[in-house]
């Protein structure tokens with residue numbers, strides 16, 4: 001990197017304005033740390049946000065949160081309101097509502113022995129994964145499908161979902177709050193835009209359309225090489241992740257095709273529901289088949305409301321994901337239209353009149369999704385070997401705080417990403433303060449001499 005007299009200096013620089021970077025940047029700036037936040041795209045939010053396709057706005061990925069996010073944003077002073085919708089799943093033709101409706105509660109109440117066996121199985125030390133649990137302790141088809149929802153939510157085979165990681169999802173230590181679904185009123189883009197505004201109101205500097213090409217240490221500072229010039233920073237945060245340090249035996253989870261529908265305003269989504277999932281019976285085996293690279297004929301999928309504020313009378317939109325067989329990166333036009341037709345046909349049964357109300361539809365296979373957004377539709381970017389311990393956020397060798405789901409608090413979800421940003425900022429503020437007081441002590445000592 002070339003030396004420049006005009007190189008601007010910051011106390012902290014955060015690469016990437018996704019949820020983890022935005023959280024870190026606000027938390028730093030709130031503590032008076034002069035922070036630069038750079039984002040390669042023209043919008044903030046990363047996997048969380050909206051985009052426009054042929055005149056319609058759609059949610060591109062992350063959409064459903066835990067109540068922990070709501071608490072964190074409140075503590076950071078981000079002004080966003082939330083609602084607490086329910087989720088609905090069709091396991092074959094059987095309907096499950098979460099939180100449980102009376103009908104769903106009854107479906108469990110009539111299976112006391114099967115439920116008891118499953119709970120006892122989950123406590124056995126030999127049962128490490130959802131796959132172990134299903135194979136050893138759950139034969140009831142309804143319960144098997146219900147348990148498979150947990151694997152489906154992270155797009156993995158049940159054999160790749162550790163029970164320990166599910167316990168962490170609801171652990172008080174992390175306080176993710178996924179037992180209470182939370183979605184921002186106005187949609188995910190509104191939420192991340194409010195986060196960016198809060199950062200700027202606090203005095204932070206946000207640069208969009210700014211690609212970080214690399215960084216290196218220069219004495220006590222970091223030099224950051226970007227498409228908009230070079231910056232110098234005492235502390236450096238990167239949301240590009242520590243994925244490169246995962247064991248080579250780590251695989252990814254399953255990739256998904258994204259589906260987008262714009263619907264006539266005369267059609268209503270089920271009242272109070274945000275996410276609607278449809279799985280064929282035998283969902284666990286279905287996920288295992290996908291993991292082996294087999295292409296089943298009937299697809300399972302979920303869709304969710306965009307929750308955007310559209311003008312009166314304008315179509316409203318839903319987005320969704322269809323898990324694909326391992327290794328499927330592209331679907332040809334015929335495959336794409338048969339997936340869309342299967343979804344329409346299934347949703348017609350869940351939401352009568354769905355097909356007739358479709359004004360626009362699009363399927364994006366993993367390759368086109370990645371080409372458009374720069375990241376893959378992968379809910380689980382790496383499934384590490386069983387005994388792999390997640391890396392810490394701070395790496396003393398590079399002196400970089402790695403944000404997001406590759407390091408820090410457990411979980412492959414937005415709650416963990418946000419918490420990684422929060423904890424890294426807290427750690428860095430303490431480090432910067434102690435460095436400042438060391439420097440000022442040294443300054444005083446030099447002055448006294």
Ligand SMILES: Cc1cc2nc3c(=O)[nH]c(=O)nc-3n(C[C@H](O)[C@H](O)[C@H](O)COP(=O)(O)OP(=O)(O)OC[C@H]3O[C@@H](n4cnc5c(N)ncnc54)[C@H](O)[C@@H]3O)c2cc1C
Nearest residue numbers: 016018019020040046047062063064212378404413414417
């Ligand atoms: C399809 C999908 C759906 C999901 N749905 C949910 C959900 O409903 N609920 C949930 O809790 N979790 C969900 N997740 C997980 C959730 O989206 C992630 O945990 C979270 O968004 C990660 O945030 P992040 O800031 O760490 O990373 P990202 O969102 O990937 O943000 C990283 C940012 O860094 C920027 N960047 C990268 N490289 C550079 C560079 N060189 N220079 C400048 N900027 C750069 C990127 O453009 C991006 O904006 C989903 C994930 C996927 C893939």
